[in-house]
Amino acid sequence: MKKSYLFKFLLVIGCVLLLAACGSTGNSTENTGGSADSTSGDSEKLVVRVGTSPTYPPFESEVDGELTGFDIALIEKIAEVEGFDVEFSVLQFDGLIPALKAGQIDVVVGALSITSTRMDSVNFSNAYYESGLSILANPDSGINSFEDLDGKLIGIQKGTSSYNYMVENGIDDQNIKQYADIATAYIALENGGVDAILYDHPSNINYIQTQETKAQIVGDILAGEHYGIAISKEKEEILQKINDGLAKLQENGEYEKLFDEYLSGEKNGFIDGVVKPEDVVIDR
Numbered sequence: 001m002k003k004s005y006l007f008k009f010l011l012v013i014g015c016v017l018l019l020a021a022c023g024s025t026g027n028s029t030e031n032t033g034g035s036a037d038s039t040s041g042d043s044e045k046l047v048v049r050v051g052t053s054p055t056y057p058p059f060e061s062e063v064d065g066e067l068t069g070f071d072i073a074l075i076e077k078i079a080e081v082e083g084f085d086v087e088f089s090v091l092q093f094d095g096l097i098p099a100l101k102a103g104q105i106d107v108v109v110g111a112l113s114i115t116s117t118r119m120d121s122v123n124f125s126n127a128y129y130e131s132g133l134s135i136l137a138n139p140d141s142g143i144n145s146f147e148d149l150d151g152k153l154i155g156i157q158k159g160t161s162s163y164n165y166m167v168e169n170g171i172d173d174q175n176i177k178q179y180a181d182i183a184t185a186y187i188a189l190e191n192g193g194v195d196a197i198l199y200d201h202p203s204n205i206n207y208i209q210t211q212e213t214k215a216q217i218v219g220d221i222l223a224g225e226h227y228g229i230a231i232s233k234e235k236e237e238i239l240q241k242i243n244d245g246l247a248k249l250q251e252n253g254e255y256e257k258l259f260d261e262y263l264s265g266e267k268n269g270f271i272d273g274v275v276k277p278e279d280v281v282i283d284r
Contacts, residue, residue, distance in 0.1 A: 046084035048238055050075055051105035053093040057206050058262045059111040059227075062090070070262040071109040074128060075229065077254055078245030097122060100232055107238065108230040111202065114277045115284045123235075124228035124277035125242045128255075129269045132224040133162055134201040134217050136189065136208070143196050145219040153177055155185040155194035162198045165223050189215060198222075201269065209264050221268050226280040247274065 052071065054062040060069040067088055079086045089105055096108045101121055113131065114124050137143040143152065149171060156162040158178040166176055177194055179185040186207055188194045197204065197215075204217055231239045249255040250273070259267050 048079065048084055048086050048107055049089060049105040050086045050107045050109060051089045051091050051096050051099050052109050053091055053096060055093065056111050056202070058209060059202060060109065070129075070258050071111060073258055073262065074246075074249075074255075075107070075109045075242075077249055077258075078242055081248045082241045082245040084241065097230065100230060103232065103234070106232055106235050107242070110230075111227050112230050113225040113284075114228045114281050116281055117284060118230065119277065119281055121233070122230045123233050123239050124230055124281075125239065126246055127226035127228050127271055127275040127277060127280050128246055129227040130221055130224050130271055131201050131227055131269055133165060133198055133222040134204050134268065135196050135198055135219050135222075136186075136204045136215050137196040137218050138189070138215050141195055143218055146222060148219075149175075149196060149198075151175065152195040153193075155179060155188050155197045157182040157185060157199060160199070161223065166198060186211070205263055205266055208266075217266060217268065224280075225282055226271075226275065226277075228277050 052060050052067065054060045054067055054069070054072075056069075058069055059071045060067065062068070067090075072088075075086055089099075091099055091105075093110060096105075096110055096112075097118060099105050100108050108122075111129075111131070112118065112124075114127060118124070135143065135146065135149070141152075143149065146169070149166075153175055154166065154171065155177050156166075156179070158180055163176060163178065167173060177185075177188070179188065182197075182199055182203060185194070185197055185199070189197050190213060201217070201221055207213070208215060208217065229242055231242065246255070250271075256267075256270070259265060259270060263269075
């Protein structure tokens with residue numbers, strides 16, 4: 001009887017210790033799960049402050065109170081693949097770089113050309129768009145390249161780089177018709193007052209997207225400039241994320257889709273592969 005009683009007593013003690021051990025394991029699992037949720041929670045997600053000036057469609061504009069355009073979608077898609085959030089601030093264009101330097105924002109998307117002056121004070125991502133001058137002409141004009149402009153009447157906006165480019169490349173001054181603004185030059189093209197327009201490529205894109213016209217962009221981009229995303233020199237980790245994200249979008253096809261969605265499939269500015277800012281910076 002004493003042995004049987006002792007055996008039952010030890011059996012009860014063993015069960016109590018086993019239950020205690022199980023209880024301890026259960027608490028540990030709950031704590032681990034709680035920690036993982038906290039780490040991946042939105043409260044700890046990186047938020048990148050993005051400055052933009054939405055006055056340059058189709059790259060950035062404001063429609064019904066919402067920011068839209070190629071640049072806006074690009075930074076949002078980069079944020080999506082790199083796992084951070086963006087917080088937009090609308091600023092005057094000439095205030096974007098000063099705000100970046102002052103630490104009020106982390107990044108600027110604004111069809112910014114990569115220039116030596118800007119690179120002195122900010123970092124640039126790899127180039128995401130090749131801009132510059134382009135030719136706008138009617139389909140029956142016989143104009144398919146810059147060489148075809150010889151002997152034609154070309155409309156430009158007065159005081160722009162279009163004039164210098166043409167004179168430096170052999171176009172006779174008497175064949176250049178200068179207008180006070182580009183809108184008047186576009187009207188002249190539609191009315192047959194000029195044979196072609198030479199102007200900023202994004203503006204030409206916007207014109208054919210928003211107006212009823214048969215005019216088309218022909219030939220190569222001239223006097224090429226490259227757009228990059230400007231990043232504070234204090235935010236090297238953001239620079240890396242943006243370059244990594246851009247490369248992923250180029251590889252998975254999302255980058256090309258932006259040209260279809262915002263530029264009507266016009267791909268003269270398309271960049272295939274990595275183009276580092278130091279390789280395309282212009283001295284200005």
